[in-house]
Amino acid sequence: MNEGELLTLAGYRLAQATVSTAAVFEQEVGAPLELRPVEFTLLVMLQANPGAGAAQLARALAITKPHMTLYLSRLAERGLVKREPSAHDGRVIGVHLTRAGARLAVDGLRRLQQAEREAFAPRLSGAEFGMLLELLGKLARPADRG
Numbered sequence: 428m429n430e431g432e433l434l435t436l437a438g439y440r441l442a443q444a445t446v447s448t449a450a451v452f453e454q455e456v457g458a459p460l461e462l463r464p465v466e467f468t469l470l471v472m473l474q475a476n477p478g479a480g481a482a483q484l485a486r487a488l489a490i491t492k493p494h495m496t497l498y499l500s501r502l503a504e505r506g507l508v509k510r511e512p513s514a515h516d517g518r519v520i521g522v523h524l525t526r527a528g529a530r531l532a533v534d535g536l537r538r539l540q541q542a543e544r545e546a547f548a549p550r551l552s553g554a555e556f557g558m559l560l561e562l563l564g565k566l567a568r569p570a571d572r573g
Contacts (some may be wrong), residue, residue, distance in 0.1 A: 451539070456539050467532075467539075474529060507528030513525060
């Protein structure tokens with residue numbers, strides 16, 4: 428089918444690419460580790476930001492606080508995260524990875540990094556893949572408003 432002018436739209440191209448990346452995620456992390464993309468993202472974010480609060484995590488991922496609570500509860504039920512009062516501010520409940528959660532974050536990240544490289548190697552060189560990540564990072568940052 429002729430996509431015509433759709434091919435001039437970054438959003439359309441990103442949506443197309445998302446189909447490929449979602450399939451790689453589901454095969455390598457989603458199904459085998461029983462994680463939804465947002466749950467995997469939370470585990471990796473908590474690895475880099477131990478003790479982050481649910482509100483901080485919700486803002487970082489642009490999801491509602493009630494949805495964040497549901498995701499964290501599911502991860503806690505699986506023994507992957509625990510909630511504890513913050514050492515700095517007792518009013519804040521910090522979220523921490525358990526040992527099992529930390530292992531799953533490391534394993535999932537390793538699996539997904541390798542699977543993405545392998546899946547895209549026929550179409551992108553290592554340098555092109557790095558450039559793609561850099562360009563996507565630029566698109567994801569808020570525009571400077573000065």
